[in-house]
Amino acid sequence: MSCWGYPAVLAESQPCAGLEPNALEAIWRAGEIREAGQGERLFAQGEPAARFYVLLSGSVKLVQITKDGSEAIPGLIAPGEMFACVAATGAATYPTSAIAEEPSTAVGWTRARFESLMLRYPRLAENTRNAFGRRLQNARERVLEMSTKTSEQRIAAVLLRLARRRFDRPAEGAELRAPVTVSRQDVAAMSGTGLYTVSRTLQSWSRAGLVEVGRRQVAVIDPDGLTRIYQGDTCAAASRSG
Amino acid sequence: MSCWGYPAVLAESQPCAGLEPNALEAIWRAGEIREAGQGERLFAQGEPAARFYVLLSGSVKLVQITKDGSEAIPGLIAPGEMFACVAATGAATYPTSAIAEEPSTAVGWTRARFESLMLRYPRLAENTRNAFGRRLQNARERVLEMSTKTSEQRIAAVLLRLARRRFDRPAEGAELRAPVTVSRQDVAAMSGTGLYTVSRTLQSWSRAGLVEVGRRQVAVIDPDGLTRIYQGDTCAAASRSG
DNA sequence: CGAACACTTGAACCTAATCAATGAGTGTGG
DNA sequence: CCACACTCATTGATTAGGTTCAAGTGTTCG
Numbered sequence: 001m002s003c004w005g006y007p008a009v010l011a012e013s014q015p016c017a018g019l020e021p022n023a024l025e026a027i028w029r030a031g032e033i034r035e036a037g038q039g040e041r042l043f044a045q046g047e048p049a050a051r052f053y054v055l056l057s058g059s060v061k062l063v064q065i066t067k068d069g070s071e072a073i074p075g076l077i078a079p080g081e082m083f084a085c086v087a088a089t090g091a092a093t094y095p096t097s098a099i100a101e102e103p104s105t106a107v108g109w110t111r112a113r114f115e116s117l118m119l120r121y122p123r124l125a126e127n128t129r130n131a132f133g134r135r136l137q138n139a140r141e142r143v144l145e146m147s148t149k150t151s152e153q154r155i156a157a158v159l160l161r162l163a164r165r166r167f168d169r170p171a172e173g174a175e176l177r178a179p180v181t182v183s184r185q186d187v188a189a190m191s192g193t194g195l196y197t198v199s200r201t202l203q204s205w206s207r208a209g210l211v212e213v214g215r216r217q218v219a220v221i222d223p224d225g226l227t228r229i230y231q232g233d234t235c236a237a238a239s240r241s242g
Numbered sequence: 243m244s245c246w247g248y249p250a251v252l253a254e255s256q257p258c259a260g261l262e263p264n265a266l267e268a269i270w271r272a273g274e275i276r277e278a279g280q281g282e283r284l285f286a287q288g289e290p291a292a293r294f295y296v297l298l299s300g301s302v303k304l305v306q307i308t309k310d311g312s313e314a315i316p317g318l319i320a321p322g323e324m325f326a327c328v329a330a331t332g333a334a335t336y337p338t339s340a341i342a343e344e345p346s347t348a349v350g351w352t353r354a355r356f357e358s359l360m361l362r363y364p365r366l367a368e369n370t371r372n373a374f375g376r377r378l379q380n381a382r383e384r385v386l387e388m389s390t391k392t393s394e395q396r397i398a399a400v401l402l403r404l405a406r407r408r409f410d411r412p413a414e415g416a417e418l419r420a421p422v423t424v425s426r427q428d429v430a431a432m433s434g435t436g437l438y439t440v441s442r443t444l445q446s447w448s449r450a451g452l453v454e455v456g457r458r459q460v461a462v463i464d465p466d467g468l469t470r471i472y473q474g475d476t477c478a479a480a481s482r483s484g
Numbered sequence: 485c486g487a488a489c490a491c492t493t494g495a496a497c498c499t500a501a502t503c504a505a506t507g508a509g510t511g512t513g514g
Numbered sequence: 515c516c517a518c519a520c521t522c523a524t525t526g527a528t529t530a531g532g533t534t535c536a537a538g539t540g541t542t543c544g
Binding site: 064066068070072074085086088089090091095096115118119122125126128129130132133134135136137139140141142143144146147148192193232 | 306308310312314316327328330331332333337338357360361364367368370371372374375376377378379381382383384385386388389390434435474
């Protein structure tokens with residue numbers, strides 16, 4: 001039973017959940033390991049979308065940049081999640097860059113190879129499709145948030161997601177947290193606001209005891225308070241100049 | 243050769259492109275026809291996601307509503323496109339409502355049935371996956387636009403998409419125009435702005451000769467001008483009070 | 485120690501949301 | 515046909531929320 005070569009994360013990963021050990025082994029052997037040091041780029045926006053990945057360890061940040069230089073972060077990838085999804089579909093080039101936030105390991109498959117795997121293992125195709133569905137829904141929710149919620153609410157949403165380490169799944173669930181390492185700039189890019197707004201907002205929350213902040217660090221202290229802000233209670237000591 | 247029962251649109255639809263006639267026939271027979279008069283709702287946000295659809299004729303508007311009443315329109319569906327995609331993935335309930343803008347016809351499959359069809363016809367699964375990928379990419383682009391583009395630019399984008407009848411595909415391609423029937427309110431919901439802003443902007447463009455407007459009508463006259471606005475030339479006679 | 489980086493904070497500015505009032509087209513029934 | 519109500523749209527005035535500029539503080543690193 002212990003003769004399999006694939007790592008445990010793969011077996012519980014988004015695309016591979018519920019597959020048989022020999023299927024997992026075949027999938028594992030078809031892929032190639034890819035390692036990246038902190039800050040290293042796994043692929044860049046605009047490059048031909050050659051490979052599809054599942055993250056095994058570490059943390060990867062997806063970054064999307066416009067001509068005029070502003071950036072958005074459509075997602076953070078945790079171990080077990082897939083990324084570069086477009087390579088599993090027809091897209092020609094990567095629409096985002098992927099940057100390792102910590103030293104990371106991923107398995108990658110070429111599109112052709114992954115497609116033939118999906119043909120062979122329908123469950124793999126199904127899982128992949130379901131993950132796509134969740135992400136699509138998620139992205140549309142974000143669009144809605146961008147037009148209906150204030151920047152304060154969106155920042156609260158980002159902090160809660162960071163604290164729970166879930167960007168993908170609905171996951172209201174418990175499992176609290178630990179100070180998160182993230183720059184103000186990144187929070188801004190995740191929430192669709194500016195650096196200054198984030199700084200002010202966090203400062204104000206810090207004074208109100210909702211969070212604790214530091215250099216590249218945010219710790220959520222009162223998740224319920226943030227949730228309340230997210231849901232629209234503007235009452236929380238949020239006014240501009242504190 | 244003419245003994246097949248399925249309609250031509252199905253054969254060229256997003257999920258069924260490139261399938262064999264007998265596959266198409268089997269898929270067709272597994273589905274159920276659904277008709278809706280103008281303004282009628284095919285399904286409502288929050289209902290259990292029972293069926294997955296392909297639109298055969300007419301036009302369907304997807305609407306997403308928040309607790310506080312504001313609405314967004316994540317997509318307009320043209321014949322041949324799929325909708326209620328989530329029913330092909332694991333989602334429990336519809337995240338949007340679907341409303342027929344004209345008298346419309348759609349084929350629907352229950353999730354279980356569509357999944358078994360995808361198992362039988364891998365090409366069907368592949369097409370569906372690819373459509374998901376395109377939509378995901380599209381949704382993320384929109385998120386980016388919401389945080390980087392002005393409302394004017396987003397409205398221009400919406401008008402161009404409407405005039406080209408393409409919300410899904412990258413489609414920069416030609417095929418111009420015709421007056422589009424759409425309320426200001428709907429343009430607002432598609433562009434993530436407010437009714438008043440849309441009205442003012444269209445009025446200003448109308449004076450500048452870029453569009454012609456009427457009750458529930460917008461005709462794009464100068465697509466290149468709009469494209470220029472979309473790309474950031476704020477020069478175009480856009481200042482507030484005209 | 486000096487330079488680069490990450491963050492904070494005040495002040496000015498401006499976009500777009502909102503409120504309020506009016507006007508124009510559509511449809512219905514007397 | 516005209517009066518009525520209704521929906522959809524325009525426009526002015528006001529204002530709040532957030533971006534941006536500019537200057538300054540504190541930290542980390544070579």
